[in-house]
Amino acid sequence: MIIRQLSVFLENRAGRLTELTGILADNGISISAFSIADTTDFGILRAVVSKPELAEQVLKERGFAVKITDVIGIVMPNKPGALHHALQILTDNGISIEYMYAFASAEASATAVIRTDTPKKAIEVLELHEMELLKAE
């Protein structure tokens, strides 16, 4: 299924990220996956959080440029070749990846969060290959 990812524009300045995590903490929002794309002047934070709509609202109220982006999450065993297998399915079906980030959890599984232009098609082909997908909370 489609995961609603939180995307936030961040200027490269000291303390800005801490401010953001503080706002999420104060609102009881937990972060399950997180990455930052950085350039010289700015960064883009991407996170899978427990309450994306609430996160969007409270961050907007505090002046952040926020956007909800549709992504998919693939859950796979934390072992060699697993990510390759998943990506191969996408490649074979002509699905290109805009960006991705991954995290491994304690239960010997790993999750890759993937942004593609065609999330629905990606879900279809992954399900066809019996891949496990991350569910939204």
Add this chain to the structure above:
Amino acid sequence: MIWNEHHECMDRQKLAELQGERLRDMVERVYFNVPFYRTKLQEMGIEPGDIRSIDDLKTLPFTTKQDLRDNYPFGLFAVPQHDVVRLHASSGTTGKSTVVGYTHNDIMMWSEVVARSLSMAGITRNDIIQVAYGYGLFTGGLGVHYGAEKIGASVIPISGGNTKKQLQLLEDFGSTAIACTPSYAAYLGEAIVEEKLDRSKLKLRAGIFGAEPWTEEMRTQIQQLLGLKAYDIYGLSEVIGPGVSMECACQRGMHIFEDHFIPEIIDPETCEVLPYGTLGELVFTTVTKEAMPLLRYRTRDLTRLHAEICDCGRTLVRMEKCVGRSDDMLIIRGVNVFPSQVESVLLEMSETKPHYLLVVDRENNLDTLEIQVEVEEQFFSDEVKELEGLRKRISGNLTSLLGLHASVRLVEPGTIERSMGKAQRVVDKRKLK
């Protein structure tokens, strides 16, 4: 050395008479040839015959940059197009640059005032002068060029930029004088140090620097780096270009060539004429210019005039270095920049809103311009390539309009301060005062 002793050392009473005659002639020319001025004068109930002496100058209407824009491109010309032999233009908001025209006589007059200027820096036919001002629509390059040729100096029309070539010609041709912006002069000086050139091989002795504000500290630094005496030249294309005024060897202000350009200092708020020695806005009336004569043109430059006779023997008034502007124009690397130009670019692009801040700084003696633009909620993409693309599009559009490289920094929405009154659009970190 004084190029034109007759006019530069004229008795001030005689000068006033000459100015009066020329003003009378000029008012007649604009009244009969420029509809814009005729209407203005008629509205004020002034006829050419009413102008009897220089004292009547204060009754005449002002001209502003906006008037030039409103009459774009040739509306203020006082001669038919076939008498115009040259056009120059400065950058302006979209499609509305400030256009100036010259007749053959105007070019002769311009060459004359530049010849006087260069003579103040001691330049003669025995000099080799490297003209490193930009050639083109900008008046700097060609203006200095013609004046230097009139003197009979050997002119190297190298134009701006291309630092390696500049250094090579300084060394190989043995240039004795150079004309460029002060910031470029300092940049060249540092390049000499960096390239480890032997400065004793250079023959430079005079530098003619202008087109942007600079300080006494910069003068000292440039003189040290280039081993020359640095002179300040002032001018603006609306009046003629470089050569409106120039420093003599005494360096106690810039002598204005008053037989051609009559200066006044006014209070920018009330437009009242202020006495010598008072700080105010500089205004020029171009009494001899044929193609585009301007009545009381408001330069927006703030300065003072001094009429005490200079030790050099010239009787021409001296203007101090300009201390600022009575509008929001910035001069960055010799290019005139108005914050409103940035605003017009942002408004034209569908992806931005006009929340911006210009940050001007000086790094390694070259002015830098950074424009901070807020990332609007609706245009925020979480893909780096999209945001980088947006940044480059803004930068490209600004650079092409301003004629000056502008780097763009995307900032978070709401971070550029909004004030209730006049928005703070500019942070100028250059220390020029």
